[in-house]
Amino acid sequence: MATPEAQRQFTTTGWPWRPGNTFRFLHDNGAFFQAMLAAIDDAGAYVLLEMYLVTSSGITERFIAALCAARARGVRCCVLFDGFGALGLRRADRRTLLGAGVELRFFNPLRWQRHLLANLRRDHRKLLLADGRIAFVGGAGLTDQFAGPPHPPWRELMVAIEGPVVADWQRAFARTWRRCGEPLGLVDPPPGLARADGAPGRLSLSEARQHSVLASGVLRQIDAARRRAWIMSAYFVPSRRFRKALRRAARRGVDVCLLLPGPRTDHPWVRQAARRFYGKMLRSGVLIYEYQPAMLHAKMILCDDWVSVGSSNLDRWSFRWNLEANQEISDARVADAAAQLFREDFAASRAVSRRTWHRRARLDRLREHIAGALDRALDRWRGPSDGL
Numbered sequence: 001m002a003t004p005e006a007q008r009q010f011t012t013t014g015w016p017w018r019p020g021n022t023f024r025f026l027h028d029n030g031a032f033f034q035a036m037l038a039a040i041d042d043a044g045a046y047v048l049l050e051m052y053l054v055t056s057s058g059i060t061e062r063f064i065a066a067l068c069a070a071r072a073r074g075v076r077c078c079v080l081f082d083g084f085g086a087l088g089l090r091r092a093d094r095r096t097l098l099g100a101g102v103e104l105r106f107f108n109p110l111r112w113q114r115h116l117l118a119n120l121r122r123d124h125r126k127l128l129l130a131d132g133r134i135a136f137v138g139g140a141g142l143t144d145q146f147a148g149p150p151h152p153p154w155r156e157l158m159v160a161i162e163g164p165v166v167a168d169w170q171r172a173f174a175r176t177w178r179r180c181g182e183p184l185g186l187v188d189p190p191p192g193l194a195r196a197d198g199a200p201g202r203l204s205l206s207e208a209r210q211h212s213v214l215a216s217g218v219l220r221q222i223d224a225a226r227r228r229a230w231i232m233s234a235y236f237v238p239s240r241r242f243r244k245a246l247r248r249a250a251r252r253g254v255d256v257c258l259l260l261p262g263p264r265t266d267h268p269w270v271r272q273a274a275r276r277f278y279g280k281m282l283r284s285g286v287l288i289y290e291y292q293p294a295m296l297h298a299k300m301i302l303c304d305d306w307v308s309v310g311s312s313n314l315d316r317w318s319f320r321w322n323l324e325a326n327q328e329i330s331d332a333r334v335a336d337a338a339a340q341l342f343r344e345d346f347a348a349s350r351a352v353s354r355r356t357w358h359r360r361a362r363l364d365r366l367r368e369h370i371a372g373a374l375d376r377a378l379d380r381w382r383g384p385s386d387g388l
Helices: 004-012 029-042 058-072 091-099 116-120 165-179 213-224 240-251 268-275 278-283 316-320 332-347 362-381
Strands: 018-026 046-051 076-082 103-107 127-130 134-138 158-162 199-206 228-232 255-261 287-291 300-303 306-310 324-330 349-351
Touching: 018 029, 018 165, 018 324, 018 332, 029 058, 029 127, 029 134, 029 158, 046 058, 046 165, 058 076, 058 091, 076 165, 091 103, 103 165, 127 165, 134 165, 134 306, 134 324, 158 165, 165 199, 199 213, 213 240, 213 300, 213 306, 213 324, 228 240, 228 332, 240 255, 240 278, 255 268, 255 332, 268 362, 278 287, 287 332, 300 332, 306 332, 332 349
Parallel strands: 046 076, 076 103, 228 255, 255 287
Antiparallel strands: 018 158, 018 199, 046 127, 127 134, 134 158, 199 324, 228 300, 287 349, 300 306, 306 324
8 A cells, every 4th residue: 555655745746747658549439438448358457437426327338247257257346326326327237237246335425414516516528447557537427418429429539548647546545435435455566667658647636625736837847838728627617816817818928729519508507607808818819719620629829839638617616515536747749649639629519709709799798797706606606716
C-alpha cells in the first residue's frame, strides 16, 4: 500500500507528473466501449469501474455480462456508481451483479432526512482500470445515448492510458472506494513500464466542496498560453475569473476557441445561460463554435502542448460540488492529435458571428436573461464561491 508520506503528497500538493506513458484518444463511441469491454475480458486479477450515469440499457447489459464473466473466472470486480446517476439502474441488474460476486457500492445515496445540500455532492468521474495495466478516463456513461446505432450517439471522448500513471489512477479509485465503505485492500500496482518515447501525464482531480486543484490548473494553463487555448465543454457556465482569463488570452493574441453545444442538448437552459456570455467573448476576439450533428458531451482542453481530458465541464458545479477526474498530458505529439480532433469538430460546427450576434432574436435574449437569473440564484443558494 502507499506510504502515509505518499498519501499526504497526493492530498496536499496534487499528483506528480509521471513520464513515459502512452495515451490514445478514443473518439468513436463504439470503439471506446469495445476497448473497455476487451479490457474487462482480458483482466486476470481485478477490474475497477467508477461511473456517474448508469441506466439499464443495452450497453449496460454488455458491461454486466462482461463483469459477471470476469467474476466467474476468478477476477475481483469492484464497481462504484453514483447514488443519483445510477437511479436508472434496475434492481434486477443490481441483483445480477451482486449475485455474481461483483462488489457494488454507491457514492452518496440520496437521503431526504438530512440537509438537502449534502445530496448535491456527486461522483461525476468515469474510470475503468484492469490489473493496474490499463485505464480509461473520459466523459462517457453506461447508457445507450453513448452507444450509437440505433440511437443517435452523443459526441464523446475517452482516453486509453498505459504506463506509470495508471498506478495513480488506482490510488484515486481506492480513495473514493474508501469513502463508501471498507478500504479496497489491493496492493498498489508496481509502476507500469515507462516508454522512452512516452509522454508525461498526471492526474487532475476535483474533490467535492474542496478547493479545486483541477480548476486552478486550468486557469494557470490559460494564463500561460502563447499560441492556443481551445476548450471543448458540454456545459459551459464559467465563473467571472475564467471568463476574464479567456478574454485576456484572446486580447494578447492567443487563438482562443470554444467548442460548445448547439441546439441538440439535454440541458437547453444551461446552454442559454452560457450564451449570455458570448457577446463579451466575441468582442475580445474569442472564437465560438456550436456543435451541430449531435449532443456534444465531450470535455477537453488544449493549451499550447498541454491537454486535459476527462469528466469535468468548465463550470462551477464541476469544480465546487462534483468529484471529477481529468488526465493531464504534456506532449507535443499528443497535443497535435487533440488538435486534429478539435479541427474535425470545428468543421462540424456553426461559427457564431461577432457581426450578427447582437441581431439575434428577442426571444433568444429573453431566454438568456431568464437562464442567467436562474444560474445566479442557484449559485447564491449553493453558498460562497472560492473564486473559481
